[in-house]
Amino acid sequence: MNNDESIIIVLKPYLSIKDVSKMTINFYIPGILLLSFSASTRADTFKEIIKDLNKPYAVTEHKQTGVRCVWTKGENGYLQSENFGNEGTGLCWSKESLDDAQSRDRNGSLKWNHGKSSPKEFFTDLHNACFYGYMGRETGDWGKYLADKYAKTSGKYSGDAESIHKLGLAFDYGKASAKMPHDCYDISKKLFLDQ
Structure with a gap:
């Protein structure tokens, strides 16, 4: 050959x-x-994660893949990833992702989202906002009803301008127009149904 x-x-x-x-x-x-x-x-994974999340959450992005990591705080105050599958155990729990989220949390730059309240809870908050306005006028104790109770209620809706506007209208109605606490039910129902 x-x-x-x-x-x-x-x-x-x-x-x-x-x-x-x-x-x-x-x-x-x-x-x-x-x-x-x-x-x-x-x-779709991101939407699925936050859809039923009933506690405050923050979001970071994995730098190399662009996967959004959803973080909550456990009962001891430590960050924990809500992602599932390879996003949760691999990407979001990587040292790089965890260090980034912890650093942002320590610096106060990790933005916490409180999510949307349930419709029943929002209706109750509308009623309470009106009631706080009514009680503030009746008792004169604006420190308790405006600065404390109403501020806590409206603070739950941080970043949701429409809900805050409706809560403000309910509070103003209670402060200026409600003749008795039951009037708050009527205005809450109207605001809730956008009438």
Whole structure:
């Protein structure tokens, strides 16, 4: 066997450039589909996480992947990730992600979201805001009813301008117009139903 024949025998098991380019194209299409699917599921995962979350949460972004990590505080005050699957155990609990979230929390730059209250809770808060206005006028104790009780109620809706506006209207109605506490039910119902 001469040198030319040995080279041909060695090269035959390997793929030609034409075969490699076909394979490359065949890998690009599923890769693009996989990337677009993962990008669309990322948003759905985030919405799924916060949908039923009934406690304050903060969000950071994993720098390399763009995955949003949802953080809450456990009963001992430590940050814990609410993400599930590979986002929760792999990305969001990585040293880099945890250090970033803890640093932001210590510096006060981690923004805490309180989420939307349930409709029943918001209706109750509307009624209470009106009642605090009524009681402030009746007792003259504005420190208790305005600065303490009403401020705590409206503070739950930080960042929700529409809810705060409605609470303010309820409080003003109680302060100026309510003749008895039952009047607060009527205005609360109107504000709640946007009438």
